[in-house]
Amino acid sequence: MxxxxxxxxxxxxxxxxxxxxxxxxxxxxxxxxxxxxxxxxxxxxxxxxxxxxxxxxxxxxxEIYRYTLTLELNNANAFLRGTQSVPQPLPSSVYRLHDMMQDYVTTNPIVDAIYIYYPDLDFTVGNLGCYQASSYRALQNLPSPSGMDSWKQQLLVGNSSFFLLDNGGPEQKLCYVTPRVIEGEYTAVTVIELNPDALLQTFAQAQESYPNASALCILFDDQILSLEGQAAGEDTAAALFARWKENPLSGPVRQDGIVGFFSESMLPDLYYASFYTENDTMKxxxxxxxxxxxxxxxxxxxxxxxxxxxxxxxxxxxxRLLAKLGASEDKGDSYELLDSKVETLLETHSKDQKLLSEHQLLLDASFLRAALRGELRSESAAFAAANRYGVSFEGTAYQVLLFSGEGELFSESEQWRSPLDSLLRREQAKGLAAFYNGRLCVLLNTDAPLSETSLRELCIRILDLLCPGRAAAAGIGNAYDSMASIVTSYQCARRALLSCEPSEQHPVCRYTPDMAAGHHGNTKSMQLFSRQIYQKQYDQARKTLDQLCEEYLSTSAVPSSDVLRQQAVSSLLMDAACESLPEQETSELWRLLSLPCTLSEYRLRVQGILDHLDRVQMELPAESKPLPIAVRAKEILDENYTDPMIGLYFVSERLNVSNSYLSTAFKNMYQISVTQYINSLRIERAKSLMAETSMSVRDVALAVGFSSDASFIRVFKKQENKTPTMFRTDCRHDT
Structure with missing residues (x-):
C-alpha cells in the first residue's frame, strides 16, 4: 500500500x-x-x-511674445514710430508706457529689462526711463558710446523676432528682439532682456514630477546659458550637446556614466537638456x-x-476510502479503482432513479383511475388521495383528454407511455396519463384552461405520434377548477369521443352543451339552483327544486350520470351547510344525503335541508350573521397572500367548503377569481418593493409569495405589460 x-x-x-x-x-x-x-x-x-x-x-x-504684441498696439509706441522728431515735452502717454514696462519687469522674474529703440529718433523708452539711445545705454552700466554702434547693428537685422546675446557688458545677456519694419525701414525695435537662471527656476515643477533628474540646462547657439545640478559640468554638457547636434534623431546621448536628453524649443537656436547619473537611475x-x-x-x-x-x-x-473498497497491497491503480467504483454507483443510481420514475408513473396512473371511477367525491378526499399517491398539481384547472384507437400503442402494454411523456415535455404540458376502460386518458393541469386551438393541436400531435396511419379519435372534456370534478370532465370527454368516428384523419371533438341532451340534463336549472344557494336564497331554491329534479336529476339516459348529478347537488348543499351549521350537524346531513334512495326520496331530503338552512338563516340576528364566504376568503387572502402555499385549496380547506363553491362565490361577489386576486395583491406589493428598495428580482418574487422568479416575471408582465426590471427603470427615470 x-x-x-x-x-x-x-x-x-x-x-x-x-x-x-x-x-x-x-x-x-x-x-x-x-x-x-x-x-x-x-x-x-x-x-x-x-x-x-x-x-x-x-x-x-x-507670454513675452504676446506682451510685445501689446506694446506694438500701444498708442504711445505708435505715436513715436510715426513722428519725425522727439517732441518736447514728451506726451504723458509715453511716460505711462515707461510705467507699464517698469511694472512688467517688476512682476516678471525672468525679465531683467525691456525697452523700445526708435532708430529714426535715436531715442529709447524702457523700464529705466525715456532717454536718448546713448544715454539709456549708459544707464544699463555698459561702457557706451563705443559699443553703441555695434549694438545698433546687431538690433537692425532681420524682419522677425530672434534671440541675441548681448556681450557688451560684464555679463552675457539673452535678449529677445522684435523689430518693427514698415516698407523696408526699421521704425522700432523691442528688446527684452531675459534672465536664464530665472527661466530655469520655472522648471521646479518638472523636477518635483521627476525627482531622478540630476541636472537641467538651457543652451543657446551652442552656448550654455544656465546649468543647475551636479550630474554634469559645463564641459560634459557641451560635449554631450555637440554629439547630439550631429544626429538629433539618435535619442539619449551617453558619456562617462552620464545620460543626456535634449529637445529643441519652438524658437530658433534655443535648446533644453536634462542629465542623469546612470548608476542612480538604473538602481x-x-x-x-x-x-x-x-x-x-x-x-x-x-x-x-x-x-x-x-x-x-x-x-x-x-x-481510507481505498481500504474500505478493498484495494490490494502495492497493486492496481487507485484512480482506476475509484473510477470503476464511481461508475458502478452512478449506474446503480441511474437505475434506481429510473425505477422510482416508473413507480411514480404507476402511482400517477392509479390516482387518475381512482378519480375517473368517481372515488374522489369531495375536494378534501381528492387532496388526501393526491398526497397519498405522491401526485403534485401546480395549476388550478383540470381537463381530461380521451383517446381511442387501434394498434399496440393503445393497449395495456404501456408502450405508449414513453413517447407520450416525451411529447408532453416538448409541448410543456403538465399532466397525468393512464389506460382506462380501453382508452388512453390524459389529465391536463394548467394555470388557466387552454384554448380550443391549443387543445386540438395537442390532441392531433398525440394521435399522429401514437397512431400513425391508423384510425383513431380524441375527445376533449370541459375544464374545472376542482379535483373532485375530474370525473365530470372525463364524462364530458367520453361523450365527445362517442360523437366522432375514429378514422385515419384523426378527428378531434370538443364537448359542447348540445351533447348533454339526454345525458347531463338541462344545466340551466342547475345553474339557477346554484346561484340561489350561493346567494343564500333558500326559499327561492325550494321553488326551483321541482324543476331541478324534473329537468336535471331524472334524465333516465345514463343512470350512472344521474348519480353523479345528485353528488354535485349534494356537494353544493354541504358547502352551504358548512358555512352556516356546526361541523357535527353538517356531517350528519352529508351522511343522510349519501344514503341510497330514489329520486323522490332524494328530493324530500334536499327540501328538508333547504327548510333547515332557511330557518337558521332567519333566526340569526343581523349582527351575528356570519360574513359571506367570499368576504371571509378575502380577509384570509389579504393577511396571507405572501405565503407561497396560499391558494384556492388552502382557503377552501380553512373555510371547510369545496373549491368550486368558494371559486364561484368569490367571483360572483368580486368579479375576479381567487388566483387573479392573489396575483394582484402580490404584484402591487412587488411594485412597491421594486420602486422603494434595491432588492433583486428573485428576492422580491420570494418576498411577495411567488415560488420562483420566472413565474413572478410572467405574472408581472401579463398584468403590467412590462417586466419588473423595466418597471424599476421607469420609476427611477420618473424620480
Missing part, C-alpha cells in the same frame, strides 16, 4: 510540475520584459521631462530585476514543497 501511494503522490506531482515549470518560464520572461519596460519607461519619462521643460519655457516665452531597475528573480526561485521552492505537502495530505482520505 505504501508503494502504491508513493506512486500516486508522484503521479499527482507530475502534472503539477508540468504546469509549474512552464509558468516559471513565463514568469522569467515577464521579469525580463518588466526590466526592459522599466528601462524604456525611464527613457520615456526623461523625454517627457524634456517635453515638460520645453512646454513650460515656451509657454513663458509665448531601481536592477533592484526590481533581482527581486523578480529571487521571487521566481522562492516561488518554485514553495510550490514544490506545497505540492508535496498537499499531495501527502490529500492521499489520507483516499487511502
Amino acid at each position: 505504501k508503494k502504491l501511494f508513493q506512486r500516486q503522490i508522484w503521479r499527482w506531482m507530475r502534472p503539477v510540475l508540468a504546469v509549474l515549470c512552464p509558468c516559471l518560464l513565463v514568469f522569467a520572461g515577464i521579469c525580463f520584459y518588466i526590466v526592459h519596460q522599466l528601462d524604456t519607461s525611464f527613457q520615456q519619462s526623461s523625454i517627457s521631462l524634456n517635453s515638460l521643460i520645453q512646454g513650460s519655457a515656451d509657454k513663458r516665452l509665448e 531601481t531597475v536592477r533592484a526590481t530585476a533581482f527581486i523578480c528573480v529571487a521571487g521566481a526561485f522562492l516561488s518554485l521552492i514553495i510550490a514544490i514543497a506545497g505540492s508535496l505537502y498537499i499531495g501527502s495530505r490529500s492521499q489520507r482520505p483516499l487511502r
Whole structure:
C-alpha cells in the first residue's frame, strides 16, 4: 500500500510540475520584459521631462511674445514710430508706457529689462526711463558710446523676432528682439532682456514630477546659458550637446556614466537638456530585476514543497476510502479503482432513479383511475388521495383528454407511455396519463384552461405520434377548477369521443352543451339552483327544486350520470351547510344525503335541508350573521397572500367548503377569481418593493409569495405589460 501511494503522490506531482515549470518560464520572461519596460519607461519619462521643460519655457516665452504684441498696439509706441522728431515735452502717454514696462519687469522674474529703440529718433523708452539711445545705454552700466554702434547693428537685422546675446557688458545677456519694419525701414525695435537662471527656476515643477533628474540646462547657439545640478559640468554638457547636434534623431546621448536628453524649443537656436547619473537611475531597475528573480526561485521552492505537502495530505482520505473498497497491497491503480467504483454507483443510481420514475408513473396512473371511477367525491378526499399517491398539481384547472384507437400503442402494454411523456415535455404540458376502460386518458393541469386551438393541436400531435396511419379519435372534456370534478370532465370527454368516428384523419371533438341532451340534463336549472344557494336564497331554491329534479336529476339516459348529478347537488348543499351549521350537524346531513334512495326520496331530503338552512338563516340576528364566504376568503387572502402555499385549496380547506363553491362565490361577489386576486395583491406589493428598495428580482418574487422568479416575471408582465426590471427603470427615470 505504501508503494502504491508513493506512486500516486508522484503521479499527482507530475502534472503539477508540468504546469509549474512552464509558468516559471513565463514568469522569467515577464521579469525580463518588466526590466526592459522599466528601462524604456525611464527613457520615456526623461523625454517627457524634456517635453515638460520645453512646454513650460515656451509657454513663458509665448507670454513675452504676446506682451510685445501689446506694446506694438500701444498708442504711445505708435505715436513715436510715426513722428519725425522727439517732441518736447514728451506726451504723458509715453511716460505711462515707461510705467507699464517698469511694472512688467517688476512682476516678471525672468525679465531683467525691456525697452523700445526708435532708430529714426535715436531715442529709447524702457523700464529705466525715456532717454536718448546713448544715454539709456549708459544707464544699463555698459561702457557706451563705443559699443553703441555695434549694438545698433546687431538690433537692425532681420524682419522677425530672434534671440541675441548681448556681450557688451560684464555679463552675457539673452535678449529677445522684435523689430518693427514698415516698407523696408526699421521704425522700432523691442528688446527684452531675459534672465536664464530665472527661466530655469520655472522648471521646479518638472523636477518635483521627476525627482531622478540630476541636472537641467538651457543652451543657446551652442552656448550654455544656465546649468543647475551636479550630474554634469559645463564641459560634459557641451560635449554631450555637440554629439547630439550631429544626429538629433539618435535619442539619449551617453558619456562617462552620464545620460543626456535634449529637445529643441519652438524658437530658433534655443535648446533644453536634462542629465542623469546612470548608476542612480538604473538602481531601481536592477533592484526590481533581482527581486523578480529571487521571487521566481522562492516561488518554485514553495510550490514544490506545497505540492508535496498537499499531495501527502490529500492521499489520507483516499487511502481510507481505498481500504474500505478493498484495494490490494502495492497493486492496481487507485484512480482506476475509484473510477470503476464511481461508475458502478452512478449506474446503480441511474437505475434506481429510473425505477422510482416508473413507480411514480404507476402511482400517477392509479390516482387518475381512482378519480375517473368517481372515488374522489369531495375536494378534501381528492387532496388526501393526491398526497397519498405522491401526485403534485401546480395549476388550478383540470381537463381530461380521451383517446381511442387501434394498434399496440393503445393497449395495456404501456408502450405508449414513453413517447407520450416525451411529447408532453416538448409541448410543456403538465399532466397525468393512464389506460382506462380501453382508452388512453390524459389529465391536463394548467394555470388557466387552454384554448380550443391549443387543445386540438395537442390532441392531433398525440394521435399522429401514437397512431400513425391508423384510425383513431380524441375527445376533449370541459375544464374545472376542482379535483373532485375530474370525473365530470372525463364524462364530458367520453361523450365527445362517442360523437366522432375514429378514422385515419384523426378527428378531434370538443364537448359542447348540445351533447348533454339526454345525458347531463338541462344545466340551466342547475345553474339557477346554484346561484340561489350561493346567494343564500333558500326559499327561492325550494321553488326551483321541482324543476331541478324534473329537468336535471331524472334524465333516465345514463343512470350512472344521474348519480353523479345528485353528488354535485349534494356537494353544493354541504358547502352551504358548512358555512352556516356546526361541523357535527353538517356531517350528519352529508351522511343522510349519501344514503341510497330514489329520486323522490332524494328530493324530500334536499327540501328538508333547504327548510333547515332557511330557518337558521332567519333566526340569526343581523349582527351575528356570519360574513359571506367570499368576504371571509378575502380577509384570509389579504393577511396571507405572501405565503407561497396560499391558494384556492388552502382557503377552501380553512373555510371547510369545496373549491368550486368558494371559486364561484368569490367571483360572483368580486368579479375576479381567487388566483387573479392573489396575483394582484402580490404584484402591487412587488411594485412597491421594486420602486422603494434595491432588492433583486428573485428576492422580491420570494418576498411577495411567488415560488420562483420566472413565474413572478410572467405574472408581472401579463398584468403590467412590462417586466419588473423595466418597471424599476421607469420609476427611477420618473424620480
